[in-house]
Structures are given as structure tokens and as C-alpha cells.
Amino acid sequence: MEQFVSNFGLLLEFPVVNLKIVLDGIMIGALFALAAYGLALVWGVMNVKNLAQGDFVIGGGYICWWLTQMGVPALIGVPVAFILMAGIGWIIYILIIRPILDRDLFTTLLATFGLAIIMAQLLNLLFGSDTQSVDLGYDTLYFVDGFIDVPIAKLLGVLMAGVLALGVILFMKFSRMGQAIRATAQDARAARVLGINTDKVYAFTWSLNAAICGAAGAIIVMVWVIQPFYGITHSVRAFVIVTAAGLGNLPGVIAAGLGIGVLEQYGAHIFGIGYQQAIAVILLLLVLIYRLSQQRRVRQSLR
Amino acid sequence: MSKKFYLYSVLIAFIVVAPFVFPDFKTQLATVWLMIIVALTWDMTGGQMGYNSLGNITFYGTGMYVAAVVTIALVYDVGEYNNAFGGGIYAFTSQQYFLGLILGTVAAGLFCSLIAVIIGFITFGLRGPYFAIGTLGVAIAAGELVSNWDWVGGGQGIALPVFPGDYDVGKVMFYFLFAGTGVILFVFAKWLYSTRFGAAINAIRDDEEKAEAMGIHTLQYKLAAWAIAAFFVGVAGAISAFQLIHFEPLETAYQTINLGIFMVVCVLLGGAGTLWGPVVGAILFHVFKEVTWNYLLGWQWVALGALIVVTVVYFQGGVVGWVMDKYPHWFGLSRVAEDVAEDEQS
Numbered sequence: 087m088e089q090f091v092s093n094f095g096l097l098l099e100f101p102v103v104n105l106k107i108v109l110d111g112i113m114i115g116a117l118f119a120l121a122a123y124g125l126a127l128v129w130g131v132m133n134v135k136n137l138a139q140g141d142f143v144i145g146g147g148y149i150c151w152w153l154t155q156m157g158v159p160a161l162i163g164v165p166v167a168f169i170l171m172a173g174i175g176w177i178i179y180i181l182i183i184r185p186i187l188d189r190d191l192f193t194t195l196l197a198t199f200g201l202a203i204i205m206a207q208l209l210n211l212l213f214g215s216d217t218q219s220v221d222l223g224y225d226t227l228y229f230v231d232g233f234i235d236v237p238i239a240k241l242l243g244v245l246m247a248g249v250l251a252l253g254v255i256l257f258m259k260f261s262r263m264g265q266a267i268r269a270t271a272q273d274a275r276a277a278r279v280l281g282i283n284t285d286k287v288y289a290f291t292w293s294l295n296a297a298i299c300g301a302a303g304a305i306i307v308m309v310w311v312i313q314p315f316y317g318i319t320h321s322v323r324a325f326v327i328v329t330a331a332g333l334g335n336l337p338g339v340i341a342a343g344l345g346i347g348v349l350e351q352y353g354a355h356i357f358g359i360g361y362q363q364a365i366a367v368i369l370l371l372l373v374l375i376y377r378l379s380q381q382r383r384v385r386q387s388l389r
Numbered sequence: 390m391s392k393k394f395y396l397y398s399v400l401i402a403f404i405v406v407a408p409f410v411f412p413d414f415k416t417q418l419a420t421v422w423l424m425i426i427v428a429l430t431w432d433m434t435g436g437q438m439g440y441n442s443l444g445n446i447t448f449y450g451t452g453m454y455v456a457a458v459v460t461i462a463l464v465y466d467v468g469e470y471n472n473a474f475g476g477g478i479y480a481f482t483s484q485q486y487f488l489g490l491i492l493g494t495v496a497a498g499l500f501c502s503l504i505a506v507i508i509g510f511i512t513f514g515l516r517g518p519y520f521a522i523g524t525l526g527v528a529i530a531a532g533e534l535v536s537n538w539d540w541v542g543g544g545q546g547i548a549l550p551v552f553p554g555d556y557d558v559g560k561v562m563f564y565f566l567f568a569g570t571g572v573i574l575f576v577f578a579k580w581l582y583s584t585r586f587g588a589a590i591n592a593i594r595d596d597e598e599k600a601e602a603m604g605i606h607t608l609q610y611k612l613a614a615w616a617i618a619a620f621f622v623g624v625a626g627a628i629s630a631f632q633l634i635h636f637e638p639l640e641t642a643y644q645t646i647n648l649g650i651f652m653v654v655c656v657l658l659g660g661a662g663t664l665w666g667p668v669v670g671a672i673l674f675h676v677f678k679e680v681t682w683n684y685l686l687g688w689q690w691v692a693l694g695a696l697i698v699v700t701v702v703y704f705q706g707g708v709v710g711w712v713m714d715k716y717p718h719w720f721g722l723s724r725v726a727e728d729v730a731e732d733e734q735s
Contacts, residue, residue: 135518135522182698182702185702185703186701186702189705190517191517191518192441192517192518192521193701193702193705194518195441195518195521195522196441196653196657196697196701197697197698197701197702199443199650199697200694200695200696200697200698200701201694201698202694203646203650203690203691203693203694203697204690204691204694204695204698207690207691207694208691210690211687211688211691318529318646322526322529325522329519360537361533361537363529363533364529364530364533364534364537367526367529367530367533368526368530370522370523370526371523371526371527371530374515374519374522374523374526375511378511378514378515381514382514
């Protein structure tokens with residue numbers, strides 16, 4: 087307890103530490119936002135709540151890590167992870183998601199949870215349970231007398247996340263498929279009547295989600311660490327962000343993603359790194375309770 | 390004497406003699422009973438009330454800890470005991486052991502009911518998938534917090550005293566503790582589902598708004614059902630704590646992705662919303678689990694994940710649901726007319 091207080095005191099004593107924490111949080115939060123955007127996409131379009139979201143992220147990370155072990159430059163790993171995860175996502179859609187599309191929501195939740203277990207365990211069998219990361223070998227920039235260190239790799243990661251997000255947004259806005267996806271999200275039946283092949287749209291949305299997650303994972307492995315069983319924490323984070331921001335609200339998702347990143351960094355600073363998972367989960371509960379109190383005011387429940 | 394009476398007598402006789410007929414499988418049989426208990430309690434809210442919790446494991450872990458703390462607190466200082474980690478200097482007489490076992494188990498059940506009411510007060514405002522995610526969050530958070538709490542041993546967990554007396558006698562005792570709890574739970578659930586209470590929670594599952602409009606105080610029913618479920622899970626957790634002797638928070642007590650998911654799979658495998666479904670599912674699931682653990686070592690988890698996916702995606706009615714659909718007259722049901730028409734067409 088005294089330690090928590092003294093850690094908190096440190097923040098007040100050295101304001102510059104706050105700046106470092108916020109910067110770290112924003113850099114990692116950008117990647118959370120990316121995975122959360124994928125979740126918001128499948129949630130909004132297909133009404134599937136994907137608990138394997140984090141495992142897609144970790145899967146992409148391992149693809150990138152494996153490529154660097156093979157001697158391929160790490161930056162190539164990002165597009166490769168994007169493409170490979172799209173393919174894996176498409177197979178998963180055919181095998182698991184398509185049969186449960188019109189079932190109740192708990193079914194999709196549980197099926198994707200089973201998928202999460204399978205993916206985490208396969209990664210564990212293939213790559214072992216050690217934490218892995220890829221060192222890009224770039225320098226670190228120092229500001230304010232060395233108090234703030236910004237690795238160039240992290241800046242590059244944020245930049246790539248931004249480019250990817252921008253690409254997805256433009257795609258959704260201007261391409262034919264993007265329009266079809268948005269139409270299906272608004273009203274699937276009307277979209278079918280107007281000649282949109284919704285099955286194809288669903289398959290594409292799911293693959294796109296897996297691909298976004300894969301690319302996010304490939305970036306995460308360069309700026310952070312991955313481990314086969316870290317998937318569930320990423321899934322929980324994605325849920326926190328989407329629940330807090332709401333569906334189809336891209337600025338909200340980005341803001342919530344950055345916010346989660348910053349809050350988690352603060353939590354890790356005050357309570358210690360051992361509480362990291364607990365912090366993500368408690369944030370989820372707080373967001374749920376907040377949304378619930380909002381709904382209670384109009385005598386509705388969160389569904 | 391009806392046919393049913395004989396059936397139940399044979400079952401009871403089998404339950405009583407099973408540990409003596411299969412002496413090598415005493416612990417396995419006890420685990421089957423544990424699975425039956427958690428599956429039946431999960432079905433109470435999941436299948437019968439339509440609230441699919443992924444966090445019932447919270448009560449299992451809490452039950453373990455409450456039982457352990459009560460047992461230790463009766464004799465020693467809990468913080469000191471756990472910091473020494475059992476250290477050997479802390480002996481328990483057999484009288485202290487059994488007093489701890491009884492008081493700890495009862496306290497675990499009651500405390501878990503209380504926790505369920507408190508958590509339920511918040512989480513029952515959530516519906517469907519939000520409820521599942523919210524309760525999963527509670528379970529993960531509880532495990533993480535307990536594993537950072539040094540008073541109860543932190544990440545190392547708690548070591549309880551060993552059963553005083555013969556090792557084999559202990560195994561038989563734990564089998565009968567689990568079996569007794571399971572039988573009481575089954576009879577209680579059978580009675581409960583036939584009362585007004587059962588009808589009310591089924592109404593909540595079918596349409597909560599209408600149930601509320603009919604004058605059912607849904608929140609009270611939901612809290613009561615979850616408190617009952619939590620009581621039995623807490624008792625099962627307490628017995629497990631004494632059976633396992635040593636347990637640690639994340640892998641044993643709050644084992645979210647092990648037992649926490651297994652109980653759901655058991656119910657879905659057997660058939661949600663039926664009385665026998667969870668029992669059948671728990672037995673089938675445990676057999677499947679042990680077979681994969683023995684013959685597919687290394688791949689057992691992948692097999693389990695695949696079982697979850699296949700059950701959920703392709704076989705959702707479960708075994709009992711399938712039998713009910715095929716032979717409705719065994720259950721005194723008549724088939725829905727359109728189903729019959731559909732069969733005749735094909």
C-alpha cells in the first residue's frame with residue numbers, strides 16, 4: 087500500500103514522468119485502437135462478438151517474428167502478416183463463423199472463445215511459451231535531459247498504425263466493397279434485396295478484421311512483446327474500447343484506444359506491472375457499470 | 390413401485406458402491422462429481438434463466454479461499470501461516486481438521502452466495518453477451534487481485550493440512566463429499582424447477598420484459614437463482630481445496646479458461662435447459678478430457694478447443710436435446726406438429 091502511495095507521489099513530484107507515461111500510453115494505445123476497430127467492424131456488420139480478436143493479433147505477431155527468424159526484414163512482416171491473416175480469417179469464416187451467423191449471441195461468443203483456445207494453444211505448440219519480440223535496431227531519441235525516451239521503432243509503429251487505419255477508412259468510404267459492407271451493416275435484408283451478396287460481404291469483413299489484427303500484431307511484436315497466451319488480454323482491451331466508444335464511431339474508438347493505453351500505463355506505474363491484466367479487466371467493468379448507469383436512467387438495460 | 394423408483398435406486402446403489410468397485414479411479418470419480426455440480430449450477434442461470442455467465446468460477450475460487458482461511462484462522466494467524474507457506478511448524482489435530490472442513494465448507498457456501506448477490510446487483514443489469522463478458526471480467530479480476538494479496542499467500546497460494554488418517558480413506562471421504570453435494574443439488578434442482586420459482590426463471594429466459602410486466606420481480610429471482618448456484622459452487626470449491634491440499638490462485642482456484650469454460654461446455658454438450666443434460670454432459674466431457682489428456686498429450690488443449698467449437702457450432706442441442714427431439718415420448722412430450730410434418734416430407 088505504501089508503495090502505491092509513493093509511486094503516486096512520484097508522479098506529482100516529477101511532472102515530466104507524467105509526460106513519459108502519456109506518450110508511452112498513446113503509442114501503445116494506437117495499436118489497441120487498431121484491433122478494436124476490427125472488432126467494431128465485425129460487431130457492427132455481422133453482429134459477431136469475437137473473443138478470438140486478441141489471438142488474431144498475437145497470430146500476426148508470430149508471423150512477423152517467424153519471418154525475422156528466417157532472415158526477412160521485420161518491416162516486410164507487416165504486409166505479410168496482413169495477407170496471411172486475411173487467408174486464415176477466411177478459412178475460419180467458412181469453418182466456424184458462417185454456420186453460427188444467425189444464432190444467438192452467446193453462441194458466437196462461446197464459439198470464438200473455443201477458437202481463441204485453439205489458436206493460443208497452436209501458437210504455444212509451434213513457437214513455445216516464451217515471450218518474443220523483434221528488435222528493429224533503431225536508435226532511441228531522448229528529450230528533457232533523458233527523462234523521456236522515445237524509441238524510433240515505436241514512432242514507426244504508430245506511423246504504420248496510422249497509415250493502416252487511414253487505408254482502411256478510405257477503403258470503407260470509397261471502394262465498392264466498402265460501400266457494400268456499410269450497406270450491409272445498415273440493413274442486411276435491404277442490401278440483399280438490392281443485389282449485394284451479403285455472404286461475400288461477411289466473409290470479406292471477417293477476413294479484413296483478421297488482417298487488421300494481424301498487421302497490428304506484427305507492429306506490436308516490434309514495439310512490445312508477445313506471448314501465445316497474451317491474446318485474451320488484447321481481446322478484453324478491444325472489448326473495453328468498443329464498449330466504451332460504441333459501434334460505428336471511429337473517432338470514439340481511436341480516443342478510447344489511446345485512453346486505455348494511457349490509463350494502463352498509469353496503472354502499471356502506480357500498482358506495478360503485475361496488475362496489468364487486472365487493470366484491463368477492471369477498466370472493462372468500470373465501462374460496463376458506467377454504460378449501465380446511463381441506460382438505467384431511461385429504464386433500459388445494456389444488451 | 391414405479392419404473393422410475395427402480396431406476397433411481399439402481400443409480401443410488403451405483404453411486405455408493407462405485408469407489409469400491411473401481412478403487413483406482415476414486416479421485417477421477419470425485420472429479421466427475423465436481424464437474425456435475427458445476428455444470429448443474431451453471432445450467433441454473435445459463436440454461437434455465439438465460440443468463441450465460443462465464444464467471445461462475447469466481448465462486449469456486451472464492452469457496453476454496455474462504456474454506457482455507459476459515460480452517461487456518463480457527464487455529465493460527467492467517468497472515469503468518471501463509472508467509473511461512475505451511476512451513477511444517479503448523480500442525481493440525483484431526484479434530485481441528487474436521488472442524489475446519491465442516492465450518493469452512495459451510496462458510497464458503499454462504500460467503501459465495503453473498504458475493505453472488507453483490508456482484509449480481511451490478512451485473513444483472515447487463516444482458517446476453519455483455520453479461521457473459523462482464524462476469525468473465527469479474528472472474529479474471531478476482532483471480533488477479535487474489536494472486537496479488539499477500540495475506541492469503543499471494544501468487545503461491547495456500548497449503549492446507551493433509552487428511553489425518555489413511556490416504557485411501559481420505560480419497561473415499563472426498564468422493565462421498567462430492568457425491569453427496571451432487572445428489573443433494575440434483576434433487577434440490579429437480580424440486581426447484583417444478584415450483585413457481587422454476588417457472589419464473591424460465592419466464593425470465595423466454596422474455597424478461599413480459600415476465601416483468603406479469604408482475605415477476607425479475608431482479609430478485611435472478612439474484613436468488615445465482616445465489617443458490619453460487620452456494621453449491623462455493624461448497625464444491627471448499628471440498629476441492631481440502632482434496633487438493635495445496636492450491637494457487639490463477640491455475641487452480643480462479644482457473645477461468647479451464648473449469649470456468651468446462652462447465653459451460655459440459656452443459657452445452659449435454660443439453661442446456663434440461664435437468665439431465667448437465668449431468669450427462671459432465672460425464673461425457675470428463676471422459677473426453679481424460680482420454681485426450683492420456684493419448685493426445687501436448688495437443689489436449691487444441692482438442693478441447695475443437696470440442697467447444699464443434700459442440701457450439703454443429704451440435705447445439707446437446708445429447709439430451711437430441712434424444713428429446715428424437716424420442717419425445719420418453720419424456721412425456723409430444724412433438725411439435727411442424728417438426729413432424731418436416732420429417733414426413735424428408
